[in-house]
Structure formats: C-alpha cells, structure tokens
Amino acid sequence: MSELAKVSPSILAADFSNLERGIKKIENCADYIHLDVMDGHFVPNLSFGYPVADAIKRTSNIPMDIHLMVSNPSQHIEGFAKYNPKILIVHYEVCNNLYRTLQRIRELGSKAFVAINPHTPVIVLDDILESLDGVLVMSVNPGFSGQKFIERSIRKVFMLSEMRKARDLDFEIMVDGGVSPSNASRIVEAGADILVMGSAVFKSEDPESVCRAVKS
Ligand code: DX5
Ligand code: ZN
Numbered sequence: 001m002s003e004l005a006k007v008s009p010s011i012l013a014a015d016f017s018n019l020e021r022g023i024k025k026i027e028n029c030a031d032y033i034h035l036d037v038m039d040g041h042f043v044p045n046l047s048f049g050y051p052v053a054d055a056i057k058r059t060s061n062i063p064m065d066i067h068l069m070v071s072n073p074s075q076h077i078e079g080f081a082k083y084n085p086k087i088l089i090v091h092y093e094v095c096n097n098l099y100r101t102l103q104r105i106r107e108l109g110s111k112a113f114v115a116i117n118p119h120t121p122v123i124v125l126d127d128i129l130e131s132l133d134g135v136l137v138m139s140v141n142p143g144f145s146g147q148k149f150i151e152r153s154i155r156k157v158f159m160l161s162e163m164r165k166a167r168d169l170d171f172e173i174m175v176d177g178g179v180s181p182s183n184a185s186r187i188v189e190a191g192a193d194i195l196v197m198g199s200a201v202f203k204s205e206d207p208e209s210v211c212r213a214v215k216s
Contacts (some may be wrong), residue, residue: 002024003216004033004216005184005187005188005192005193005194005195005215006031006032006127006193006194006195006214006215007029007030007031007032007194007195007197007211007214007215008030008031008032008033008034008065008159008174008194008195008196008197009026009030009033009034009196009197009198009201009202009207009211010034010035010036010145010196010197010198010201010202011023011033011034011035011036011056011202012034012036012145012198013145013146013198013199013202013203014037014158014202015046015093015202016178019052019055019056019059020059022202022207023056023059023060023062025207025208026062026089026115026201026208026211027060027062028208029208029211029212030062031062031063031214032063032064032065032086032087032194033056033060033062033063033064033065034064034065034067034176034196034198035052035053035056035064035065035066035067035085036067036069036198037049037053037066037067037068037069037070037076037080038069038070038142038143039069039070039071041070041071041091042069042070042071042091042094042142043069043142043143044143045143045144047069048192050079050080052188053080053083054083054208056083057083063085063086063087064083064084064086064087064103065085065087065088065089065113065174065194066080066083066085066087066088066089066099067089067115067136067176067196068080068088068089068090068091069091069093069142069143070094071093071102072094073090073094073101074090074095074096074097074100074104075165076081077101077104077105077108078088078108080097081105081108081109081110084109084110085110085139086110086111087110087111087113087133087134088105088108088110088111088112088113089107089113089114089115089134089174090102090105090112090113090114090115090116091114091116091137091142092114092115092117092119092120092124092125093116093117093120095114098114098128099128099131102114102128102131102132103131106133108149111133111134111172112131112133112134113132113133113134113135113136113174114128114132114134115135115136115137115138115142115176116135116136116137116156117138117141117142118138118139118140118141118150118152118153121156122135122137122156122159122160122163125160125165127130128188128194129163129164129167129169129171130167130169132171132207133171133176134172134173134193134194135160135171135172135173135174136152136174136175136176136196137156137157137160137173137174137175137176137192138176138177139151139153139175139176139177139178139179140176140177140178141177142177145198145199146198146199146203147177147178148178149178149179149180149183150177150178151176153175153177154187154188154190154215155190156188157173157175157190157191158190158191160173160191161173161190165190166207172193172194173191173193173194174192174193174194174195174196175187175192175195175196176196177193177196179195179196179197179200179214180197180200180209180210181200181213181214184213184214185205185214188214196215197210197211197214
C-alpha cells in the first residue's frame with residue numbers, strides 16, 4: 001500500500017454483551033471508533049443511540065466518529081455533539097438544509113462529514129465540497145455489517161479524489177462497508193484516507209493485527 005490509511009473500527013460488529021472488552025482490543029491501533037446510529041426508518045435496522053455513545057465515551061479515549069443513519073439528522077446533532085465526537089456524519093439523502101447542518105456541526109466542535117449511499121452520485125456534492133470536512137462513501141447499502149463491498153465505490157472514491165485535487169481542497173474521504181485487508185490497498189490507492197471496518201476487525205481472532213494490516 002502506497003499511503004497510510006486511518007482506521008475506524010465499527011462497533012456495530014462488536015459483542016454488545018461486553019463492549020469494553022471489544023474496545024480494549026483495538027485501543028492500540030484504531031485512529032477512530034465508528035458508531036453506527038440507526039433509526040429503523042432511514043435504514044431497515046435499529047442499532048443504538050445516546051446511552052451507548054455515552055458508555056463508549058466513558059470507556060475509551062479513542063476519538064469517536066458518529067455516523068447518523070437517521071431520517072432527521074439535524075434533530076440529533078446537538079445530542080451527539082455532547083460526546084465530543086471528532087467527526088459527525090450526516091447523510092446527503094436526508095438533509096434539506098445541508099449547508100446549515102454542516103455549519104452547525106462545526107460550531108459544535110466536530111468535523112462535518114457527508115455520507116452518500118451507493119445509489120447517490122458524487123456529483124451531487126459539487127456545490128458543497130468547499131463547506132465540508134469529509135465525504136463518507138457508503139460501499140454497501142447502509143443498515144448492516146458483514147455485507148459485500150460494492151466494487152463501483154472505488155470509482156466514486158477516485159472521482160472525489162480528482163475533484164479534491166482539481167480544486168485544491170483538503171477534505172477527507174472515508175469508505176464504509178465491506179472493507180477488509182483484501183481490498184484496502186485498492187481503496188486507498190483510489191484516494192481514501194479513512195477506512196471503516198466492522199466485521200473484518202471484530203469478527204477476527206486478532207483485531208489489532210487486522211487494523212495494522214491495512215495501515216502499512
Ligand atoms: C453499515 C454501517 C457500517 C458497518 C460496516 O450500515 O454504516 O459502518 O458497520 O461493517 P462491515 O465493515 O462489516 O461492512
Ligand atoms: Zn457506518
């Protein structure tokens with residue numbers, strides 16, 4: 001792999017009967033910890049909300065990135081900002097006032113990222129790229145961990161990377177869904193900076209070595 005990627009293990013794939021133990025396993029290698037908040041409406045699954053974010057905040061010093069897969073993200077920004085996430089992610093598909101939402105996230109002290117679903121083309125972000133800190137390319141349909149990586153996502157990462165270069169911007173590109181040591185290098189070569197990994201890390205016998213494998 002030519003460049004180093006940052007890694008954000010997604011606790012959705014961890015053992016919820018003992019989250020603290022799962023978090024300890026990645027403490028020495030994770031750059032972030034990824035929290036998938038799902039409302040059963042924007043996505044067909046329910047996951048967790050404020051109490052779990054609060055518990056993770058008290059358990060670990062790993063910076064959090066919170067991925068809001070909810071139909072009304074602007075109503076939850078203040079609530080999650082209380083846990084001081086390094087990154088707060090909202091979906092393009094459900095933000096009617098995206099610019100205002102991003103500004104609010106920044107005012108509250110987090111980096112403002114926008115996620116796009118597999119069916120959403122990168123070009124819809126053309127007018128907002130100057131106002132965001134990162135783009136999350138969903139490489140599976142949001143809702144579940146353990147799905148297969150959608151190959152076409154690589155092209156989206158590359159297009160974003162080219163737009164970033166052409167306009168001399170420095171937003172980060174994050175990829176989420178089906179990422180593993182077997183496809184990480186191709187994703188990073190296309191221009192990704194942060195790799196979210198759920199099952200590849202937490203279903204492994206040795207989560208730390210999986211994290212390290214995609215960073216070197
Ligand atoms: C999917 C979530 C992902 C998921 C990743 O909706 O946004 O963050 O937990 O899990 P894996 O890496 O197993 O696809
Ligand atoms: Zn996610």
